[in-house]
Amino acid sequence: MPNERLRDAMHRNRLTPTDLAAVVGVDPKTVERWITQDRVPYPRHRHTLAARLGETQSYLWPDALPAARAAEVTESELIQIYSRRGSIPIELWRRLLTTATQQISILVYAGLFLPEQHPNLITILRERAEAGARVRILLGDPDSPEVAQRGAEEGIGNAISAKIRNVLTWYEKLDGVDGVSLGLHGTTLYNSIYQFDEEMLVNPHVFGFPAAHAPTLHLRRIAGGDLFNLYADSFDRIWSASRPTRQDREAS
Structure with a gap:
């Protein structure tokens, strides 16, 4: 049966079989077989294709990786675990904020520590946006x-x-x-999420404790891994259900 996931990913990225063939150096007819006959590319191609399409190998070709290998790849996305969010070095926050070129996505209830720790946060976010990065900030609805x-x-x-x-x-x-x-959300916040291009800090919440006292995962996206995309998808779902802030509505 056809690989509809691959076909859809190509459509969303506006790529033809000829375009994708050029990415990995194969004949366009080979790409057509990947789509229409659900043929599985060689491992050396799958990594490059998944990265170009912005999807995981396990999503595009669910049966290509053995379960044990898929788990190993996902585990490799975890760079470090901090016992408390407050123990994350400020230098790491600064590097992630100032080097992002594609996107900065922040999901919190308040996240007041960010402007407190970084007095020039607004300047940094403005500069990143003006340089072409997409900046999305989701705060909790204070009346929710x-x-x-x-x-x-x-x-x-x-x-x-x-x-x-x-x-x-x-x-x-x-x-x-x-x-x-900038948007407001009224969801139960299980995790605060801070994404900077291909890196992410995920702060799981613990009942009865402030977020600063809970652990934080430092992740980096790897083609074939699922952990990073799991939290990225969670952010997108909450973003789609959020509403703009008051000043955004007045400006529209």
């Missing part, structure tokens, strides 16, 4: 029951809502900057 519940669980009342309103005053300075989008 989910944010109120989180404050109750941590025993701090309405403090999180107040932090969100505080941090909004920082990000409002980016209003009108091309490439920057």
Whole structure:
């Protein structure tokens, strides 16, 4: 049967069989067989193709990698585990923020520590956007029951809502900057996510504890791995269900 996943990935990337054939140096008819007959490319080609199409090998060719090998690849995406978010070196945050060229995606309730640790955060985000990066920032809706519940669980009342309103005053300075989008979400936040191109920091939340006291995973995307894309897809789902901030609505 046809490989509809490969066909769809090519369509989304506006690539023809001839284009994809040129990427790995094969005949376009070979690419056609990959699509119409679900032939599996050689391993040396699969890595390059998955990277070019922005998908994992396990998604495009589910049966190509043995389960044990697929697990090894996914585990390789984990660079380091920090016992607390607060123990992440500030130099790492600075490198990730200042070197991103394609995208910066931030999912938090408040994330007030970012502008507090980086007084020039707004300047950095503006410069990244002006250089062509897509900047998306998702904050919790301060009036949502989910944010109120989180404050109750941590025993701090309405403090999180107040932090969100505080941090909004920082990000409002980016209003009108091309490439920057700011939204509010009302989801149960299981993880805070910070993506910088092909690297990501994932901060799982622990019941009753502030996010700064919970562990954080440092991930780097590898073609064939699933862990990075799992969290990237989670961000995209929440983004699609979010609403723009007040100032964005007024500007539209």
